[in-house]
Amino acid sequence: MPVTMRAKPFLFPTFCKACGRCIEACPKDCIEMSTEIDPVTGLTPVVIDLEVCNACGLCFTACPEPHGLLPRPEGLGAGEVDPSVFFGPRPSTAPVPETIPDTRVPLPSFEPMVLKGTHASAVGALLAGCRHFFGYPITPSTEGAELMARLLPELDGFFVQAVSEVAAVNMIYGCGGAGLPSMTFTSSPGFSLMLEGISYMIGAEIPGVFVNVMRGGPGLGNIGPEQADIKLVCRGLGHGNTHAVVLAPSTPQEMLDLTMLAFELAFRYRNPVVLVGDGYLGQIMGRVELPCEMVRPGIPEWAVHGDETHRGNLLSSIQIAEADLEAHNVHLNDKYRRMIEREQRAELYRCDDADWLVVACNTPARMAKGAVESLRAQGASVGLFRPVTLWPFPSGDLLPLLDRARGLLVVEAGSGQLEDELRLALSHAGAPGTRIENLRRFGGMLPQGQDIVDKVIALAHGDPSCTAPSTTTSHATAMAPA
Amino acid sequence: MHSAFYDHFARHGHGAGLKGHATHYCPGCGHGLAHKYLAEAITELDVQDRTVAISPVGCAVFLYYYFDVGNTQAAHGRAPAVALGHKLANPSSIVVSYQGDGDLASIGLAEILQVVQMGLPMTFVFINNAIYGMTGGQMAPTTLMGQTTTTSPHGRDRFTGQTLRVAEMIAGLDGPIYVERVALFDRKQRTRAKRAIAKALRLQVENRGLGFVEVLAECPTQLHMTPIEAERWVQEKMVPVFPLGVKKDLTAEPWFTPEAPSFDARRLTRTIHASTEPAPRFGDGFPAHVDEHDVAIKFAGAGGDGAQTIARLTAKSGINEGFDATYIPSYGPESRGGTSYADVHVARREVLSPAAPEPHVLVAFNPPSLEKFGPCVRPGGLVLYDQTVTPEAPRLDPSVQMVGVPFTGIAADLGKVKVKNTVALGAFQAATRLFPADSFLEALRRSMPDDCEMAVLNEEAFRRGAMAFDEPFDEPAN
Ligand code: SF4
Ligand code: SF4
Ligand code: SF4
Numbered sequence: 001m002p003v004t005m006r007a008k009p010f011l012f013p014t015f016c017k018a019c020g021r022c023i024e025a026c027p028k029d030c031i032e033m034s035t036e037i038d039p040v041t042g043l044t045p046v047v048i049d050l051e052v053c054n055a056c057g058l059c060f061t062a063c064p065e066p067h068g069l070l071p072r073p074e075g076l077g078a079g080e081v082d083p084s085v086f087f088g089p090r091p092s093t094a095p096v097p098e099t100i101p102d103t104r105v106p107l108p109s110f111e112p113m114v115l116k117g118t119h120a121s122a123v124g125a126l127l128a129g130c131r132h133f134f135g136y137p138i139t140p141s142t143e144g145a146e147l148m149a150r151l152l153p154e155l156d157g158f159f160v161q162a163v164s165e166v167a168a169v170n171m172i173y174g175c176g177g178a179g180l181p182s183m184t185f186t187s188s189p190g191f192s193l194m195l196e197g198i199s200y201m202i203g204a205e206i207p208g209v210f211v212n213v214m215r216g217g218p219g220l221g222n223i224g225p226e227q228a229d230i231k232l233v234c235r236g237l238g239h240g241n242t243h244a245v246v247l248a249p250s251t252p253q254e255m256l257d258l259t260m261l262a263f264e265l266a267f268r269y270r271n272p273v274v275l276v277g278d279g280y281l282g283q284i285m286g287r288v289e290l291p292c293e294m295v296r297p298g299i300p301e302w303a304v305h306g307d308e309t310h311r312g313n314l315l316s317s318i319q320i321a322e323a324d325l326e327a328h329n330v331h332l333n334d335k336y337r338r339m340i341e342r343e344q345r346a347e348l349y350r351c352d353d354a355d356w357l358v359v360a361c362n363t364p365a366r367m368a369k370g371a372v373e374s375l376r377a378q379g380a381s382v383g384l385f386r387p388v389t390l391w392p393f394p395s396g397d398l399l400p401l402l403d404r405a406r407g408l409l410v411v412e413a414g415s416g417q418l419e420d421e422l423r424l425a426l427s428h429a430g431a432p433g434t435r436i437e438n439l440r441r442f443g444g445m446l447p448q449g450q451d452i453v454d455k456v457i458a459l460a461h462g463d464p465s466c467t468a469p470s471t472t473t474s475h476a477t478a479m480a481p482a
Numbered sequence: 483m484h485s486a487f488y489d490h491f492a493r494h495g496h497g498a499g500l501k502g503h504a505t506h507y508c509p510g511c512g513h514g515l516a517h518k519y520l521a522e523a524i525t526e527l528d529v530q531d532r533t534v535a536i537s538p539v540g541c542a543v544f545l546y547y548y549f550d551v552g553n554t555q556a557a558h559g560r561a562p563a564v565a566l567g568h569k570l571a572n573p574s575s576i577v578v579s580y581q582g583d584g585d586l587a588s589i590g591l592a593e594i595l596q597v598v599q600m601g602l603p604m605t606f607v608f609i610n611n612a613i614y615g616m617t618g619g620q621m622a623p624t625t626l627m628g629q630t631t632t633t634s635p636h637g638r639d640r641f642t643g644q645t646l647r648v649a650e651m652i653a654g655l656d657g658p659i660y661v662e663r664v665a666l667f668d669r670k671q672r673t674r675a676k677r678a679i680a681k682a683l684r685l686q687v688e689n690r691g692l693g694f695v696e697v698l699a700e701c702p703t704q705l706h707m708t709p710i711e712a713e714r715w716v717q718e719k720m721v722p723v724f725p726l727g728v729k730k731d732l733t734a735e736p737w738f739t740p741e742a743p744s745f746d747a748r749r750l751t752r753t754i755h756a757s758t759e760p761a762p763r764f765g766d767g768f769p770a771h772v773d774e775h776d777v778a779i780k781f782a783g784a785g786g787d788g789a790q791t792i793a794r795l796t797a798k799s800g801i802n803e804g805f806d807a808t809y810i811p812s813y814g815p816e817s818r819g820g821t822s823y824a825d826v827h828v829a830r831r832e833v834l835s836p837a838a839p840e841p842h843v844l845v846a847f848n849p850p851s852l853e854k855f856g857p858c859v860r861p862g863g864l865v866l867y868d869q870t871v872t873p874e875a876p877r878l879d880p881s882v883q884m885v886g887v888p889f890t891g892i893a894a895d896l897g898k899v900k901v902k903n904t905v906a907l908g909a910f911q912a913a914t915r916l917f918p919a920d921s922f923l924e925a926l927r928r929s930m931p932d933d934c935e936m937a938v939l940n941e942e943a944f945r946r947g948a949m950a951f952d953e954p955f956d957e958p959a960n
Contacts, residue, residue, distance in 0.1 A: 015503050019510030019702075019709040025669055040500065043509075061672045064514025066487040066521065066548055067503045083503075091490035091497065092550045105747050110756040114798045114809075123754050131743035132570060154753045156741040158570045162563065163596035170560035170593070174567020177554045178534075178575070182567070200557045284836050285794060285809040287801045290756055296745035304552035306568060306575020308531035314493070314546050316537070316555035363836075370834030449835050 006055040007071035009048055012083070013038050015067045016045035022069055025062030028052050094312030100298035102129070102267075107293055116285040117277055118144030118185060120252040121211050122151070123288075124259030125183050129295035130209070131157030132182035134171035136164055136190055139223045140279040141213035144185035165190040169197030172208040176201065177315045179303025181263050183209040187279070188217050188229050198272050199238025202332070203317025205302070207266035209259065210274045213282040214362075216444040224444015225279035227362060230417035233274045234391040241329050243336045245343050246390040247275045248361040252286040258388070260291065265343065267300065269335055276390065278413060280363040280446060339392055346394035347386040350376060351401050354383030356456055359422060360411040361387050364447050368411050371452035382456055390418070393425035407435035409456060411447050415440060486524035486533070487517075487548050494547040506544055510709020512699025513542055515666050516609055516679070520578065521549065523680035527687050533576045534568045536561040540582035541615040541701075559590025562597035562606070569602055573740050576686055578605045584614050587623040587648050594652075598694060601657030603686040603738050606694040607679060608648060611701035612720060619704035624648065626723055631704075645723055649696040653729035659691035661729040665698040665721065667713035674726075689736040698724055761802035761928070764918040768805060768830045772914060775830050778838035781906075782823035782855050783847025788903025791929075792845075793824030795907065798925040799917050800828035808836040821851050828916070843914055845906055847889065852876060866906065866913055870894075885913055887950045893943060901943040908947025919948060 009022075016038075023031045023046060030052035034044045048059075063069040070086060115123060122144045125133075133148040145161075152159045162168035168184050175182040186194065191212040201208060214229045216222040233246045245265050247258040255277060262273040299305050304313045319325035347365075350372055351357060360368040365386045375382040385401065385408075387394050410419040419438055426434065439455050441447045495501035507514050524530050533551035537543055539558035546553035552575070556564040565579040579597075586594050586608050598606065613631055614620040621631040621638060623646040628637040638645075653661040660682060664675035675697055682693025698720050700712035707715060744750070769777060779796065781789040793809045800807030807828045825838035844859050846852035846867040853876060859865055861881040869886035878884065887909040893902035904926070911922050923941060930937050 012503070014500060017504070017509035021510055021709055021713070024710055024713070025672075058669055061515075061518070061676060062669070064507065064511055064518070065505060066485070066514070066518060087489040087503075091488045091492040094550065105745065107747055107751065108758050110751065110758055111761055112801055113754075113756060114794065114801055114807075126750060126754065129745065132567075134567065151753050155744045155750060157743045158740075160566070160570070163592045167560070167563040167593050167596060170557065170563035171567040171570075173556070173560070174536075174554065174564035174569075175571040176567070177564070178568050178571030180571045182571075196557060197560070204555070280810065280836075283810055285797055286833070286836075287806055290751075294745070294747060294750060304534055304554050304568070306532050306534040306552050306572045306577070311531050311550070311552055314553040314555070316546060316553070318543065318555060366833075367835045369832075373834065446837075448837075448839070 006057060007073070008050055008053045008055045009059055009069045010072035010076065010081070011045065011048065011069055012067070012081070013045035014040045015065055016043065017065060017068070018043040018045055019064065020046070021062045021064065022046060022059040025058045027056060027058060028054055031059060092312055095309060097301045097310050097313055099301040102298045103296045104293045105296055107290065109292070110290040113288045113290065114285055115252050115256070115288045116143065116283055117249075117252045117255045117281045118213065119147050120255040120288045121185070121259040121275065121277075122147040124256035125209065125263070126151065126155070127291060127294040128181060128260040128263035129297035130181040130183050130263060131155060132175045132180060133157070133159045133184065134162050134168040134175070134182060135184040135186060136162050136168050138187045138190040140215055140282050141185040141187040141190075141211065143282070144211060144213070148185075165193035166197065169194040169201070173197055173201050173204070173206055176206040176208040177204070177303065178305050179299040179310070181207070181209070181267070181297050183211065185211045185213065187213045187215045188226075189220065191229060191232065195232070195236070195238040198244070199240050199242050200317050201272050202237065202242045202244065203240065204315045205270040206272075206315060207270055208272045209262045209266055210272060211259065211277065212274060213277045213279055215279050216442070222444050223279060225281070225363060225413055225446060226442060226444060227276075227278055227364070227412050227414040228417060228442070229276060230390055230414065230421060233276055234421050241332055243339070243391060244272045244274050245269070245339055245392070247273065248388060248390050249275065249277060249281065250362050250365045250386065251281075252284055253288050255281065256288050257291070263295070269339060270302065271335065276362070278362045279444070343389055344392050344394035344396050345388035346397040347384070347388060348397060348401070349384040349386065351383030351385055353381050354401065354404070355381045355406045356409060356460060357383050357385045357401060357405045357407075358409050358411055358452060358456065359385045359387070359418070361390065361418060362413075364411050364413050367447055367449045368452055370449040371456070374449065374453055375456055380456065380460060390421060393421050395425040395429045395431075398425075399429055399431055402431060402434050405434070407437060407459065409452070409459065410436060410438045411452055412438070413441050413446050415442055486521040486530050486550055488550045491547045494544065505548060507541065508703040510700060510702045510712060511541070512611060512666050512697065512701070513609060515672065515675070516607060516697050516699065517545070517548060519676040519679045520580070520607060520683070522676065523683045524551065526680065527683055529576045529683075529687055532574060533578060536565045536568070536577070536579045538581040538585040540585050542580055542582055542609065543616065545580055559585050559588070560593055561585065562590065562593040565604055566597050566600070566602070569604055573738060576605070576683070578607065578683070580607045580609070582609045582615070583611065583622040583624040587646050595655070598652055598692060599655045599657040601659070601692045603689050604692050605682045605686045606692070607682070608694065608696045609699045610648065610696055610724065611699040613701050613704045615701045615704055624724075626719060647724060649694070649724070649729050652694050657692055658694050658730060659732040659734045660685055660693040662731075663696040663698065663724060663726050663729065665716055665726055666700065667717045671726070685734075689738045690734040691732070691737075696724075698726070762924060763803055764921040764924070765803050769828070769914070769916045772842050772916065776833065777828045777843075777916065778841040779826040779843045779845070780823055780838045780841040780855055781826070781845045782821055782851035785822045787822070787847040788900070789822055789845070789847060790824050792903045792907040792910070793826050795922060795925045795929060796826050796910075796916070797828070798929070799921045802925060803917050803921055805830060806833050808833045810836050821854060823851065823855070843910070845910055846872075847902070847906070848872070864913060866910055868902070868906070885909070885951060887947060889947070892946045892950060896939065896943055896946065898939060901940055904940045904943035905947035905950070908944035909951045911944075912948040912951040919944070
């Protein structure tokens, strides 16, 4: 219906909150509070004397309600007015959002590169289509950020050094919310600061990739390698009912491969994905093969991209009504169940006929593999069970091995957080009591191959005195990159 | 008339009854007016499809009930960071961050300062009503001195901090081009407020820069006043503390028109220095004369000796030769002026433990490194040290072969002490025959493709180092 440039006001009395601001605003004093109570609102809406009104329009700009005082369409008579005169049949004219799919671009075959762990992860992110990095420098993850700072401008991408990790995670929230892949490199204390934002991302179902190069804690701790954030990433991703796939690479090659996988999973599940390395793995340079394709990301249907197609979308973790929030959690639980069913990953190394299984991830898993080799050379049947996903814990791969194995030796650079995940997974799976022993180092010390060998031999010989970890410092490696 | 508001507020109480058309704001609340002016500006500038509105935490948390644009709701105080993420993801989107005083001026101070200082074309609407509305009338950073709130029940005093003037603070930053404080308490102020919000949005649409509008708004509910009393309160109490007007208004040319990120495969692989050219292989097998499966080497010196570089080159040669290899730098805590060492492994199949606590070979650039790591070398191993700086080598296990080569002396002779590490690498190759010399030279050349002069000098240094070692490394008895 056409509206004249200068229109007199129209008001649906039920949409008036009786604030009186329009009364004050009217120069002609033609608006006054009604004396009759509106039966729907219980308020006394204003009444307007249209005879006196000169259509100055000042009352429109004084009315705080979007659908309060409205410009009166020409020819609108008195009496009952159908709201459809003012409001369309749908809440919005926004189109139904559509997905613009990713494309996979084939790559030629490259020579293997020599990359350090953090750099391999950064290269993996670029290949996965990430052109946005948000982070705050923190040792020992900074070199990944530095490489991104160097390379992203060359690809017309964006590198932002945020004011803090708290800001960084929220930039990821915004960028991921716009439907694009983005990431950060951080390390334990920085990751702690990101947890609030991660909880919001999970609630609002926003993808993003977090590479946490774990260091010694608690508190400032040190910058040596530790695996003491496993509890945090598996059980403590901020407040509320939160989970995310947690990937634990153990070589620079896996830093690249699993970073690419992390982006894929983040968008598949509309959820953050965490990749945990340790300070040592971040620094190791090793052989890295490039994949045969790279990704040009599209824009998912749910994104708030700032374009016509996606105008109708909302990203929010708010569900005010209890029933709505319960339903949302049911939906999240369903998603977590799918992750548990489909995303368990593990490497089984000489496990088939193993009497003892060493369980380890990240760098300690490399030491453990060496130990398995030398134990095998000595005739012991020992295998390495290496969880590649820490959440979901790959119990599906582990359970069949337990029929034969006499026990598990959990080797970790931390105080038992991996063992807790293992125990919880076995408990959920209803596995029968399995003997679980451990070998732990902390504070930046890594369990070494010989320690593992000694421990397994002692266990295999049923020596009950073998529970304390070796403290032979000549085997332990302290690492503190500048 | 079409506006940037939804025709029906489907998200407000599922759009049932009155909620479908009325806001959740209290009668007379200033938020509604600011919303209205923003919606009008969006319509007038014809950017509804491109607009992304960031809802804060506070009374405006449900801004997304009303604005028919892309909506993202942010954590308390983080709206500017979320807004920045959106803007960089899609620079042609029109991003509006809408925040209240608790959100922007308390919990989110760091975020607003950083993002405003970046100064990208973005629009900030800041609602200052001097109190926390949603949570029930607690003190805000902008609460007036003496003002009574539920957390300053005896009136705000110095111990609760002093009133924060945000517009002035923001205008003091270099980032924004336009900052104005407006109010809503009478016709004139409302007209100015409307214009200011429209201008802050237009500056973004024209890609000129960041606009920030502080709106002195009425919160009748928490002030326990009628809307009209609240208008007067803002006028009489707030305005003297928060002077209205333009705080900053620079002329700026459009500037933020970045290229779209590149997903060109060739550009990407060039950027990461990936090469399709196969590295030639010079050796004919694993250096089993050093170890059957896995050779461990430690390079140690002071920071700046170049131990890290040749460690990396050794790992690279190993990989070029078709083996697995790793290199891990270790700077001990004592490294400030002390030792910087690097562990290298070359394995026939897979390097298991990348550390080299007991290396087959130690290359030591100074006496402290030799002192420290010499005793760790395996029986039958080899120690190569810089004779120039180590007049007397320590006594080690008799099975360990000790080889002194004047790394520094030879490098100085070549006119560049810096190349002593390449001298050491040459001597290392000659002493260990880990791989043929050409394998190392190829890795060396590839590491500095753009610097011919240095490449020539380094090759010479490598040869001189190799020549200095005339006694080949014998089969170790391990
Ligand atoms: S248009 Fe002007 S004169 Fe008419 S009611 Fe509104 S303020 Fe009064
Ligand atoms: S300003 Fe709007 S809501 Fe307030 S009394 Fe007038 S018409 Fe009603
Ligand atoms: S509490 Fe205050 S700011 Fe919040 S909606 Fe009510 S009047 Fe507005």
